[in-house]
Amino acid sequence: MTTLRRAVLASGLLLGCARGPGVGDLEPYDRPGLLLRNRSPDILCATHIHASGHEDDLDRLEPDEVIPPGGSRFFPLAPGAHDVALLDCNGVVVMHREEVQVADEGAMLTYEERN
Numbered sequence: 001m002t003t004l005r006r007a008v009l010a011s012g013l014l015l016g017c018a019r020g021p022g023v024g025d026l027e028p029y030d031r032p033g034l035l036l037r038n039r040s041p042d043i044l045c046a047t048h049i050h051a052s053g054h055e056d057d058l059d060r061l062e063p064d065e066v067i068p069p070g071g072s073r074f075f076p077l078a079p080g081a082h083d084v085a086l087l088d089c090n091g092v093v094v095m096h097r098e099e100v101q102v103a104d105e106g107a108m109l110t111y112e113e114r115n
């Protein structure tokens with residue numbers, strides 16, 4: 001585990017979490033792919049995106065990468081439906097959204113807070 005992720009995990013343990021995952025707000029986006037926006041106080045340490053109907057446990061973030069509060073990350077994706085899960089630094093799914101449609105205009109998914 002990298003130093004950055006260890007530090008983020010330690011701070012996440014101090015904050016704690018007890019709520020279930022949110023679904024996020026979805027809007028059109030002008031680039032083909034998916035823009036994830038983190039408008040929550042949570043630090044996101046893993047992003048799982050895969051074509052709907054296919055299982056894939058691959059984290060799309062780089063090994064030392066996180067999406068901090070107020071941060072964003074763009075993922076180029078093929079057109080079609082995609083399932084998206086965001087995990088905090090404790091490995092807890094904080095947002096899960098199925099069937100996110102990506103076409104020529106793309107999609108912007110905003111995570112605000114857990115339910």
